[in-house]
Amino acid sequence: MTTTASTPAYDKSGEPLVRAVNVTKAFHGNQVLKGIDLSVNRGQVVVLLGPSGSGKTTFLRCINQLETIDGGRIWVDGDLMGYVDKGGTLHRLTDKAIAAQRRDIGMCFQRFNLFPHKTVLQNVMEAPTQVKGVSKDQARSRGLELLERVGLKDKPAAYPAQLSGGQQQRVAIARALAMDPKLMLFDEPTSALDPELVGEVLAVMKELAQSGMTMIVVTHEMGFAREVADEVVFMDGGVVVEQGPPDEVIVNPKQQRTKNFLRRMRQEEEQLAAATGHLALADIPLDDTTDDDVTVDPTRAIDDGGPDGAVPPTS
Numbered sequence: 001m002t003t004t005a006s007t008p009a010y011d012k013s014g015e016p017l018v019r020a021v022n023v024t025k026a027f028h029g030n031q032v033l034k035g036i037d038l039s040v041n042r043g044q045v046v047v048l049l050g051p052s053g054s055g056k057t058t059f060l061r062c063i064n065q066l067e068t069i070d071g072g073r074i075w076v077d078g079d080l081m082g083y084v085d086k087g088g089t090l091h092r093l094t095d096k097a098i099a100a101q102r103r104d105i106g107m108c109f110q111r112f113n114l115f116p117h118k119t120v121l122q123n124v125m126e127a128p129t130q131v132k133g134v135s136k137d138q139a140r141s142r143g144l145e146l147l148e149r150v151g152l153k154d155k156p157a158a159y160p161a162q163l164s165g166g167q168q169q170r171v172a173i174a175r176a177l178a179m180d181p182k183l184m185l186f187d188e189p190t191s192a193l194d195p196e197l198v199g200e201v202l203a204v205m206k207e208l209a210q211s212g213m214t215m216i217v218v219t220h221e222m223g224f225a226r227e228v229a230d231e232v233v234f235m236d237g238g239v240v241v242e243q244g245p246p247d248e249v250i251v252n253p254k255q256q257r258t259k260n261f262l263r264r265m266r267q268e269e270e271q272l273a274a275a276t277g278h279l280a281l282a283d284i285p286l287d288d289t290t291d292d293d294v295t296v297d298p299t300r301a302i303d304d305g306g307p308d309g310a311v312p313p314t315s
C-alpha cells in the first residue's frame with residue numbers, strides 16, 4: 001500500500017486504539033520499516049522486542065509523528081495520523097493539526113529530557129499550562145496527584161539533578177501523564193538506569209497498565225513483558241517476525257530468529273545476573289531444541305526480574 005491508495009472506511013467503535021497497516025519507512029535508501037502491521041486494543045500493553053537496528057524506535061516515532069511514514073497508514077483512536085484522506089488521496093495535515101494529534105500520545109524515552117532549571121512540579125505542569133492552556137492551579141493540583149502516583153509526592157520542589165535516574169524517569173512518566181494521553185509509548189525507559197533503579201520504574205509502568213492505559217513498550221525487561229504484556233511483538237530487520245502472548249513468544253518462540261534473539265538476551269542477562277544477582281530471562285525455560293550452548297540450572301530459584309517486589313519509594 002502507498003500513501004495514495006484509498007483508505008477503507010474506519011469506524012472508531014470497537015476498533016483497536018492503534019492500528020498500523022503496512023507501514024514503511026526508509027532513511028536515505030535504507031529501508032528500516034518494511035511493512036509493519038500492528039493493532040493494539042484499548043487498555044492493552046504491547047511489548048516490542050527486537051535486536052538493535054530492527055526499527056523499534058523508528059516505529060514508535062512514526063506512531064507519534066516524529067517521523068513521517070513513506071507508505072501505509074497509522075490510526076490512533078480512529079484518526080489517521082499525519083494525513084487527511086480526501087477521496088483516496090492523502091494530504092499532509094498542517095503542523096498545527098499534527099501537533100494536536102501528538103498531544104494525545106505520551107512518550108517516555110531512555111533519556112528523560114527534563115528541564116534542568118525547572119523543579120519536578122514545574123516540569124510536570126509545563127505542557128498542560130503551555131500547550132493546553134490549563135490554569136496553573138489546576139495543573140499544580142493534578143501535578144501533585146501524579147507525583148504521588150509515581151511515588152514522588154515529597155519531591156515537587158526538587159530539581160532533576162537532585163534526583164536519581166529512576167526518580168527522574170518517574171517524573172518523566174508523570175509529565176507525560178499530565179497531558180492525559182490516550183496512548184503511552186515507552187522506548188527502553190529503564191535501559192539507562194542502574195540495575196537497582198529499574199524495578200521502581202517498572203512498578204510505575206505496571207500500575208499504569210493495570211489502570212487501563214494503552215501502552216506500547218520497547219524493553220528488554222523480560223520479567224515485565226511476561227507479567228504485564230498482553231502481547232509481545234518481535235521485530236527484526238524492519239518486519240514483525242512473530243507476535244503473540246508473552247508465554248508463547250518468550251517461552252515457546254516458533255521462529256528461529258526469535259529464538260536466536262532470546263538466546264543472546266539470555267546470555268547477556270546471565271552475565272548481568274552474575275554481576276548483580278538480578279535474574280531474569282536467564283531463568284525462563286526456552287523451548288529451543290536447537291539450543292546447544294545455553295544451559296539452565298533447574299535448581300535455581302525463579303525470580304523473573306519483574307516489578308513485583310519493587311515498590312516505588314516514597315522519596
Ligand SMILES: Nc1ncnc2c1ncn2[C@@H]1O[C@H](COP(=O)(O)OP(=O)(O)OP(=O)(O)O)[C@@H](O)[C@H]1O
Binds near residue numbers: 028052054059
Ligand atoms: N534519523 C535517521 N536517519 C538515518 N537513519 C536512521 C535514523 N533513525 C534511525 N535510522 C536507522 O534506522 C535503523 C533502525 O533504527 P531504530 O533506532 O529504529 O532501531 P531500534 O530497533 O530502535 O534499535 P535499538 O535497539 O538500538 O534502539 C538503524 O539502521 C538506524 O541507523
Ligand SMILES: [Mg+2]
Binds near residue numbers: 056057058187
Ligand atoms: Mg531504539
